[in-house]
Amino acid sequence: MLAIVLAFGPGIFAIGYTIGTGSVTSMIVAGSTFGMQLLWVLLLSCLFSGLLMFVYGNFALITGETALYAFKKHIKYGKFLAILIIVGVSFGQWNSLMGILGISANIIYEILAINFEGVIPYKYETILITAIVIISVFYGIMLIGKYTFFEKVLVIFVTFMGLSFIISLFFVQPLPLDVIKGFLPSIPQVPGGKMMVAAFVGTTMAAATFLSRPLFVKGKGWTIKNLDQQKKDAITAAILVFVISASVMAVACGALFLEGKVVTKVLDMANTLEPIAGNLAVSIFFFGTLSAGLSSIFPCLLIAPLLLADYQSGELDTNSRQFRIITFIACLVALIVPIFGANPIEMQILSQVFNVFVLPAVILGIILLVNNKKVMKGYKTNLGVNIGLCAALCFSCIISYNGVLGLLEYF
Known part of the structure; x- marks a missing residue:
């Protein structure tokens, strides 16, 4: 079983980026507040995510180029577009990192408080102190690691996370009718509903x-011979993201929504299972949420130097001075929430909303690239993929507009 899990490809990073404490927090808050009403948003997001992972992966294998480097090289005003995407x-991701570290440190504190009342x-x-120790350990690992090492560590965290949440689902289940209704598109007409959809x-x-x-595809050593494997990897990652995320939402719906309880702080997330299964379920859920947080710290620390390296040359050198400086700055940014004692759940929801605004540019860029015959070396993108990409672009624009409305309501 371990061999199968470790054989998983770059899709494991997609799960690490996608299902962190941000995702878990969003799913729990949505499930406890709106039940399964936003399941349709999750389904569409995972569907488009799988498609975009597949298209970006294929582009890399066929052309040998990475995304931002290709934007800069082949698209008119691509340099401006690439810089805008890097900043956005x-x-x-750095905003997410603050919330992730805050929630992870809070979870460890809650576990310590249950067992040692003196703290x-x-x-x-x-x-x-917990936050400083966590981020220091991860920074140390970043300095010595290579792609394959990051991948293996991430696989372990993601496996624990997925099993924890799926096991949790057996303790509490939502009504089947609620699940079916969740696939019908609707936006909660309450304060915070629009922002929750964007998050x-x-x-x-x-x-x-x-x-x-x-x-990550290049880091795996894949070539044009691995097109089919890349496709399966993208599909598997999208399915796992949907299954794990829907499990978290369903647990929160079954345990809290029907009781009228709302999640506002970290301990509330543990209460998701306490009434039904006691300390065992709380421990499983805490362990899953902590694994989700730790699995997201790696990708969030990697993202800025990774995008910059992509823009400059398309190669990521984890031993470079630039890599070490940028990841160190990211570590300092991550400590903002713990230092100021801010509410990490609120920060996490807000950071997820900000992530949608750059999404239309990222989708538009790849549409232009994969339909450029010269860049694609004669490979033609089929009609179905193009329709899917256009639908994803429309969806992202609608959600971005929705996010603006949600933020205006919030502030």
């Missing part, structure tokens, strides 16, 4: 997932 994606008066100090798309259809795909 890095801003969104309760020192909540702020415990969370801050959903921001976390499950993350631009960073597609932009990083060519670099």
Whole structure:
């Protein structure tokens, strides 16, 4: 079983980017507040995510080029588009990193508080020290690791996370009718409903997932001979993202929505299962959420140097001075929420909303590239893929507009 899991390709990074504490937080808040009403958003996001992973991966294998480097090289005003994407994606991912580290440190504090009551008066100090230790360990690993090493560590975290949430689903299940209704498109007409939809798309259809795909495909050592394998990897990743995310939402719906309970702080997420299964379920759920957080720290730290390397040359050198400096800055940014004692759940939801605004540019760029016969070396993108990409572009524009309305309501 371990051999099968470790054989998983670059799709594991897609799961790491997509299902972090941001996704878990969004799913729990949505499930506890709106039940299964937003399941249709999750389905569409995963469907388009799978398509975009497939297209970006194919582009890399056929042309040998990475995304931003190709934008700069082959698209008119592509240089401006690439810089805009780097700034937008890095801003969104670093915002996510703050929330991820805050939630992960809070989870460890809650586990310590349950077992050692002496730490309760020192909540702020415990969370801050825990956050510093976590981010220091990850930075140390970043300095010595290569692609294959990152992949193996990420596989372990993602496996634990997926099993934890799916096991949790057996403790509490939503009504089948609620699940069926969730596939019917509707937006909750309540304060925060529009922002929640945008946050959903921001976390499950993350631009960073597609932009990083060519670099991870190259890092895996795949060539044009691996087109079929790349396709299966993208489909598998999209299916796993949907199954795990829907499981989290369903657990929150079954345990909290029907009770009228709303999630506002980290401990509320553990309460998702406590009434039904006691400490065992809480421990499983906490472990899954912590694994989700830790599985997201790697990709979030990697994203800025990865995009910059993509733009400059299409090659990521994890031993370069540039890589070390940028990841160190990202580590300092990650500590903002723990240092100021801000609410990590609120920060996490907001960061997911910001992620949707750069999405239309990322989709438009790849549409222009894969339909350029000269760039694609004679390979023709079929009609079905083009229709899917256009539908994804329309969907991202609608969600971005929805996100603007949601933020205006919030502020």
